[in-house]
Amino acid sequence: MYVVKVATDTAPRAPLSPAAIVAAGITLADEQGVDALSMRNLARSLGYEVMSLYNHVRNKDDLLTLMVDAVAAEIDLPDPSAPPLVAVRAMAVSTNAALARHPWAAPLWLRQAPGPARMRQMDDLLRLMYASGLSRELAHHGFHAVNNHVLGYTLQRLGMGLEGTDLEDKARDFMAGLDADTYPFMVAHIHEHLDGHTGSSFELVLDLILDGLVRLDREAR
Amino acid sequence: MYVVKVATDTAPRAPLSPAAIVAAGITLADEQGVDALSMRNLARSLGYEVMSLYNHVRNKDDLLTLMVDAVAAEIDLPDPSAPPLVAVRAMAVSTNAALARHPWAAPLWLRQAPGPARMRQMDDLLRLMYASGLSRELAHHGFHAVNNHVLGYTLQRLGMGLEGTDLEDKARDFMAGLDADTYPFMVAHIHEHLDGHTGSSFELVLDLILDGLVRLDREAR
DNA sequence: TCGTAGAACGTACAGTGTACGTACCGCCCA
DNA sequence: TGGGCGGTACGTACACTGTACGTTCTACGA
Incomplete structure (x- = not known):
């Protein structure tokens, strides 16, 4: 059986990583508010599916902790x-x-x-x-x-x-x-x-x- | 057609009112935390169904506002x-x-x-x-x-x-x-x-x- | 006795976090 | 040159959330 791959999305997407997810979460929260930060929205903004995020981040609480700590890192x-x-x-x-x-x-x-x-x-x-x-x-x-x-x-x-x-x-x-x-x-x-x-x-x-x-x-x- | 009423719950329930709902919400939040305060849980604790609460309270946000104000009323x-x-x-x-x-x-x-x-x-x-x-x-x-x-x-x-x-x-x-x-x-x-x-x-x-x-x-x- | 208003109810929908099983892809070792 | 094997992506499914909407019941005034 032949499987034809169709390039449905030509936009090249950055590889997933904890840092990339945290960064995307921060910009999403900055721009649309923390209420808009659902795992589904975040995954969409990155061009991935929801559950893929869980390969890099334990759960949403973990993600939030990482995001907060990233803000703390901005302190002089x-x-x-x-x-x-x-x-x-x-x-x-x-x-x-x-x-x-x-x-x-x-x-x-x-x-x-x-x-x-x-x-x-x-x-x-x-x-x-x-x-x-x-x-x-x-x-x-x-x-x-x-x-x-x-x-x-x-x-x-x-x-x-x-x-x-x-x-x-x-x-x-x-x-x-x-x-x-x-x-x-x-x-x-x-x-x-x-x-x-x-x-x-x-x-x-x-x-x-x-x-x-x-x-x-x-x-x- | 005859409809037989069955007394499934003998516990007499207090009549619903904004004050009663707010009070129940406060005790529920005090005892089980604010995360446990869902409209469903609150209705159950009062012995009513969920949507009946909405006859007395606009929505959950309104309820929370009333609850907070009730706490403010405790200030000397x-x-x-x-x-x-x-x-x-x-x-x-x-x-x-x-x-x-x-x-x-x-x-x-x-x-x-x-x-x-x-x-x-x-x-x-x-x-x-x-x-x-x-x-x-x-x-x-x-x-x-x-x-x-x-x-x-x-x-x-x-x-x-x-x-x-x-x-x-x-x-x-x-x-x-x-x-x-x-x-x-x-x-x-x-x-x-x-x-x-x-x-x-x-x-x-x-x-x-x-x-x-x-x-x-x-x-x- | 009937009409009506208000309260209670049941169903339904969209959205949430995430557990679980499956499919794919690249890398290391035989 | 295979052959697994670990990691990543994916899709489905579940329990739970707030609440819109339409129906049923109940009490009271005319």
Whole structure:
């Protein structure tokens, strides 16, 4: 029996590999949102069938873990010549930037098990904290405070759904359904956002925390 | 034609209503996790069929919004006789407690649209901030900082999967797969957690933020 | 007694993750 | 020059999800 092969798709497809799948997953999530990241969609975007992905990736959870770790790998390594707390600040800013580039990553940051890149990042942050001259206990708390601040702010920013769309439109729409008599302070607060004469909370509060830590340490001695 | 009715289930079931559905959803999510909260499971737990729920609730997203708002309603109202920032602190602690009681709520806190209870809570928090004597701008940032701190800490705590299970076991398991040479500071940090001679970061950092705000305000004048 | 509104129900559909069995292709060893 | 043999791709199938739609039942007011 003769089997005739028909070239149904002339587009040459890149060979499958964990790295290729993770990369495709990241771009798909970046462009269409994490909800569009189904194994079927991902396979289609790569030009393969669904189950072929499972030859390179254990399951979807594994894929998500790898994707999150790839984002973590984008975080700048600390400058070894900088004073520890300055380096901490830089890491926080860089982490915030990486999470802003990949909005889907922040909610997964906590759920997924930390991969090597995130381990590296956490270990570096801890090392800097412990080397900063703060007391052991304050360094411990400072680690959590900084981590929490960075992740919290990105989540807050994204949770509002302020990624792609115009922030102003969103805010105006929200405020339209708001009774200024029952929620006067919310209305006022949103106005402050719209008028834009309040800078970013992110760096201000970050410095608040870091400065507060050293002050607390000084007072304790 | 005669139709014989058979009492297949003698258990009398409570009449369906939005409140009853929300309450059942909350207990189901509390006990079995939010992943177990499917419309089918929820209907079964109430003794009804799936589609009957849709007579009282628009869709699952609507249900989740109502559930989150029910948790928000558990937050203590601010004591009107307390100084503003003391009341802010109390609200933060109470919010943290409510979120700890319902671990599933924290991730939904941001995704779901705010209902009346959360609106009330946000407006109260803003009112206290603006009444605290801080500059308008610092009050604005302080609102975000406190909100962020509370939510971030609960998410951090839950993300680790430290709800139901024993924290120590989890930590020891995690550390077992950790190379002390490549991640020395992580190992040390987890040890500090296990030894337990570091208090809760939550209130310490909360005070750090609140004290930092008033100090910043004093310096600016 | 009848009409009607609202609640409950059953079926059906598209979409999800993935277990399982099969087919193919290239490489190493006889 | 075979001949397996391991890895990759594929197709089918299953259980489960949210929910649209049409039908049945039940209670109450006229």
